[in-house]
Amino acid sequence: MTSKPLDQPRPRSLADHVTPPGEKPFVDAARALLRAGYLFGNHPSRPYLAQGLTLAQLDVLSALARAQDSTLNCSEIAERTLITKGGITGILDRLEARGLIKRTPSQQDRRSVLVSLSAKGVAFFRELYPEVARSNREIFEKAFRPGQMKEFGNLIALLVQTMESQ
Numbered sequence: 001m002t003s004k005p006l007d008q009p010r011p012r013s014l015a016d017h018v019t020p021p022g023e024k025p026f027v028d029a030a031r032a033l034l035r036a037g038y039l040f041g042n043h044p045s046r047p048y049l050a051q052g053l054t055l056a057q058l059d060v061l062s063a064l065a066r067a068q069d070s071t072l073n074c075s076e077i078a079e080r081t082l083i084t085k086g087g088i089t090g091i092l093d094r095l096e097a098r099g100l101i102k103r104t105p106s107q108q109d110r111r112s113v114l115v116s117l118s119a120k121g122v123a124f125f126r127e128l129y130p131e132v133a134r135s136n137r138e139i140f141e142k143a144f145r146p147g148q149m150k151e152f153g154n155l156i157a158l159l160v161q162t163m164e165s166q
Contacts, residue, residue, distance in 0.1 A: 046135055060083065064077075073106065100114065100117065100120060100124055101114070101121055
């Protein structure tokens with residue numbers, strides 16, 4: 001049996017060949033950020049998953065709960081969530097089928113529909129959201145010390161602000 005010498009370099013991937021060395025830290029950071037976002041939203045311990053909700057559905061419920069008068073139209077939901085206008089309808093259909101939201105025609109614009117939490121949706125959100133907050137805290141506390149958490153929050157906020165202003 002022949003073995004490779006230990007000092008032989010590992011073969012380079014196509015990505016290694018086409019990525020200039022100065023760009024690698026940025027590529028690695030972007031990939032880590034995307035992976036962290038995916039894992040954060042889809043970890044099996046997330047309470048909304050146990051309730052049969054997707055992250056997008058939770059995002060819509062949260063947007064409605066944060067709204068000043070608890071009512072938003074579809075464009076406003078899209079602006080306040082990570083969901084495109086085209087994806088809103090299917091999410092609203094599923095939330096409405098569960099009795100968590102209600103749709104009412106707008107009095108000002110007959111083409112527009114206003115969306116709000118139903119009484120069942122309010123009760124559901126009141127029960128679920130503290131569990132989500134606790135779950136968020138547990139995840140962050142496993143990764144960061146308190147000072148690091150504040151710094152991480154500031155850095156993420158700066159990244160989001162920079163990207164939204166472009």
